[in-house]
Amino acid sequence: MTASAITRPGERDRLIVKLSQVDWTFCLVLCLIAGAGGLMMFSIAGSSFEPWAINHLTRFGLCFAMMIVLAMFSPRVWFAVAYPVYAVALLLLVAVEIVGDVSMGAQRWLDLGFIRFQPSEIMKIGIVLALARFYHGASAQTARWSWKLLIPATLIGLPTLLVAHQPDLGTAMLIALTGAAIMVLAGLSWKVVFALCGGAMAAIPPFVMFVLHDYQRQRVTTFLNPESDPSGSGYHIMQSMIALGSGGLLGKGYGLGSQSQLNFLPEKHTDFIFATLAEEFGFAGCVTILLLYAAVIFMALRIAALAYSHFARLAAAGVTATFTLYVLINGAMVMGLAPVVGVPMPLLSYGGTVMLTVMSGFGLVQSTRVHRYNEVTSGKGALF
């Protein structure tokens, strides 16, 4: 296809052209990460696709297809559904609060009879869309500092509080930080940013002391000194660090990780799958995976930077922020740098809802790339 061909009117709307505009290198990297996850699940199941690897890979396949389909939708569509999606997610969070399933001592799941899912996952996309939608219609001046910022603050605050109350501190933090990242990207005044950071820092000790549940406080204190109680609550962190450390430079070999194979490692196929990988493939394997994640993040940021519409670039960047936070928080947790919070390693860990969220987000990112020359505004962008 020549450059002139793509400039023909209507040419960009043809499906085949749209497909060619998808960032296939990006897709390949996603496949590599998910494949690595499947590989590890095959190993810890004792060289068996059952029960995890087969599900993981099937889900990834379905989610991948969904991502491509989502990428075909114009950001205009995303723009239109932004507030409704947010509203539905918020309602579901309230519904969970009232009738949610209690699992592992927390209300996170909503059972609709045919499917059980976590509304907080939809909210991760919803918050990105809603904030992007808001900032699309806001001036630089508004974004910097004005009373109108109460709107994004409320948009972030409500779901954060609801999710934190479930209690799912990890996801609440993720939502809050994603929202904060979008506010910063949209141009929040540095003075305010620093003031908020300072305030947050100051608020942490009283928050830990008075607001957290006992088990959460335990996790935090344990994190500060994991070896104080290696068989109790420090167990997870300690075993994870042992798995990582004992992997050494090249690892113990595929299928030979004693920590994961013999169940010393908790949640070996979900939250701690990175430790499983680290044990069997060592530093080399870990760095490879981290480089793949870095590639995903920087490709996505580049896609955001090249978008014409403010909505699309903010949305794509917001999704990337969520993804980055996942990677950093899970990595820090597995390596003993953060308390144990239920944040999985995206695409690598077993788990359907997170995969769905992340891949929907990447559908938005790819849509941004495919439609990077399109503007979304109809002229009435502002909420007010």
Added chain:
Amino acid sequence: MSEPSIFFSDVNERQGLFHRREILLGGLAALGLTALGGRLSYLQLVQTQRFQKLSVENQFDFRLAPPPRGLILDRNGVLLAGNRPNFRLLYARDKDLDAPAMLQTLADYVPLDEQRQKRLLTEINNTPRRVPVSVMEDMTWEQFSAINVRQPELPGVTADMGEVRVYPFGGAFAHVIGYVAKVNREDLTETGPNSDPILLHPGFRMGRQGIEKALDLQLRGKPGAAKVEVDANGREVRRDTQGDIPPTPGAEVQLTLDADIQNRALEMMGEESGAIVVMDCRNGDILCMVSAPSFDANRFVRGLTGPEYRALANYERRPLLDKAMTGTYPPGSTFKTMTALACLEAGIDPEERVNCPGGWFFGGRTFRCWGRHGSQNMHDAIKNSCDVYFYTMSVRIGPDPIAKVAKEFGFGQIFDIGIPGQKKGIVPSTAWKKEYFKGTENTRWWPGETPSYAIGQGALAVNGLQLAVMTSRLANGRKALNPRLIRSIGGKELPRGDAAPDLPFPKEHIDIVRGGMAAVANDTSGTAYRQSQLGLGEVKMAGKTGTAQARSYGSGPRKSTGLPWKMKDHNLFVAFAPYDAPRYALSVIVQHGGMGGATAGAPRAREVMRVALLKDPEVRERATRTPMPELTPEDGLEGAAPPEPQVAAAQTPRRPA
């Protein structure tokens, strides 16, 4: 303002702002990822060794492997206590396992009735998690393999092959060797050398009696360790046989006992209650030490049921009591050898004659003799076991010289033979009486007590081992031999019994006593002539009969025939052979065996002695088989097995090479 507040300049400003901020946040992301990389390199490259060590500690566990218990052999290497394979069924409780349901399931494979299941359940619940409890021992091969095949469906269950103690001769050595039995709570709380982690091993048994108890630590050996790979729940995943530390087997213990003699001795005791001790009177080795009736030590290894134990404990012939060492009895006339020696030491002429009219009047009462012997010198008095002679002479010398001789010959003494349970007995003397009755009126030795003492009655109490030691010292004639039961422990030989000082008596005196004993067995008028003929030609036995009253005779008949068992006299016999060059000495005690050592003691002594002599090649060379005089029915031996002519060649299981 209804006008949209978006102007071109503003669009550009927003875009520029976004780009700058995005680069910054991208930088932050890069920083975060780099931090993770840094942490990874610290954990995986710098701290590798520390974490690898921790990982190995997680992965591998060392499980105790019990050592095979040391074997116990007789002097010829015949196995007296060994180990046999034992297929065991073990169950270890764990948090997500249902023990009652599992026992129900197991009942399909092995017999487990309701009551046993209930008992096991309490035991399982009292045991820490993941510590196996023995559900069933001695499974058949079929049961064992059935369980093994289905093991994956039976969580918590293991079927393994352990070892269990076995005593091939059952009862013959039960009192000497003792037995092993399950470890109980007291053993575990006990501090000191016994608090060994191996005690917690399922099915481990420790020595409870005799040699098994005395040498428990030596026999036990050192446990090894099996290196196993475990999962986070402590369940065994794999064995790493290369990492095993092999257990050190327990030390092998060789006894001085001879299985053939011991077995024959127990056989000869039949239903009777008593003891037979045989010693080598050249070096003090105990060749036989048997107590009858006995019990099957193997039952104790398995664990006795209540009724079984009560049956043993309540039987009037007391099988659990070691009559060779723990039971003490008046020696009766066998003690006249000591009295005679004491008289000689006191300067009494052995040719001096005393008339025996069948009784002797002293201190206002008549001391009766068992016969009417007429004029007796010392030789005749021993041969005929004449009481009147010894009554007369003992009053002349008093009790203390007798006590002195008795002590020199080992009475009133505990010998260091390596096993517990010996009773000292009593050797009366004026000093003993003063000490024993201290605080009462009766501390004076009455002259009327001496005549009873002289014929081995009264307070005098001895055990079978002491009688055997006395006889072998007499037979040896020179050395104050010490008995030796344990020949070697782990190949290290223990000091022999002839490493002992000489007896402080002139040989001529001892020879007079031995002459009397020879006459007892070989003079046609000796008290045990017929019963003491070995039938080995010139190889002859010398002995001394003894009867110890179990009741007061009063003026009634002395014969025990027809009396209830408990009322009959104890029947004793001591002997050594060959008379001219003594090699073996023995003592026989038959509790309530009836009057006269010849009836119950001597025939048994003769049979046992024949086995000992015929096993000795040098004696065999000398011996010519001459027919033994027929025993008449009244010579006793009720209940004893008939003599076996080819005892020497008796088949005994040999220890596997």
